[in-house]
Amino acid sequence: MTDSFRIRRATVADLDRLAALESVIFENDAWPEALWRSELESPHTFYLVVERSDAPAEVVGYVGLLSLPGGHDGDVQTIGLAEGARGRGLGRELMRQLHEEAQRRGVREMFLDVRVDNPVAQSLYRSFGYEEIGVRKGYYQPDDVDALVMKATL
Template sequence: MTLRTATAGDLTAIMDLERTSFPTDAWSEPMMQSELASPHGRYLVDVEAGRVIGYGGVRAVQGSADADIQTIALAEAARGRGRGRTLLRALLEVARERGAREMFLEVRADNPVATALYASEGFVEIGRRPRYYQPDDVDAVIMTLDLVAWAAHRAADGTALDAGACS
């Protein structure tokens, strides 16, 4: 598994995964291009055998107390092997490096695998947005994580990841 910072050259591969993973509500290419270029976020790609098989992004303005996971997606063949957790943890580390103390995210209520992953890392549900995901009329589950407590727990377990190691 190789995680690295996404570049503009990864846009086509990211958009292929985006459209496959989120067929009814995929982000547009200009929107993703803007996200990749933003100084307020960081996108990582998971590369295997020279091919992008996953990506994720975090919005974490330097010095802001809070941050948001924007998206995480993996090719279907790459799921269930811990790659999503590794990607999530790397994004959480990026946010911590930028000074965030609290992380937020929204997840589809009909995605129990993602919800379970987030809960296993310490995220808790704080609300719902009814019919948020369109055109599917699926609720968004709003979750939050205390990044300071998460980082302390990981350091105590000896499982901290240096996000700077993600080139």
């Protein structure tokens, strides 16, 4: 990861920037702002954002965790990076920090969904020990793309 980026905990103050970036990254199936708000306000979620060190108002990436108190499983809710922030190790660092938080919360198994047509993301997840455990047909709409369901033991 280069020194020109900073990762920090997301807050509701990041809502507009997160929703805007999401609509660029996931054009057809972006989360609506109301869903982002509920995710950021929930006591059961943990979100990180990546911002440029020289332009902190510019969010270029994010990742989110859902874990319920007393539970031993967690979900990677979402992860995304702006095109110009890719290939710098930021996705790997986001996942590493997300797993650290999951372990602090007592999570033992992590789950995620990933598009079958996204081999770069699948490769990243496999490098963290995720394995395919199922397929959700037509999960990503309106593109009608299947999702691989993946699981990792922490």
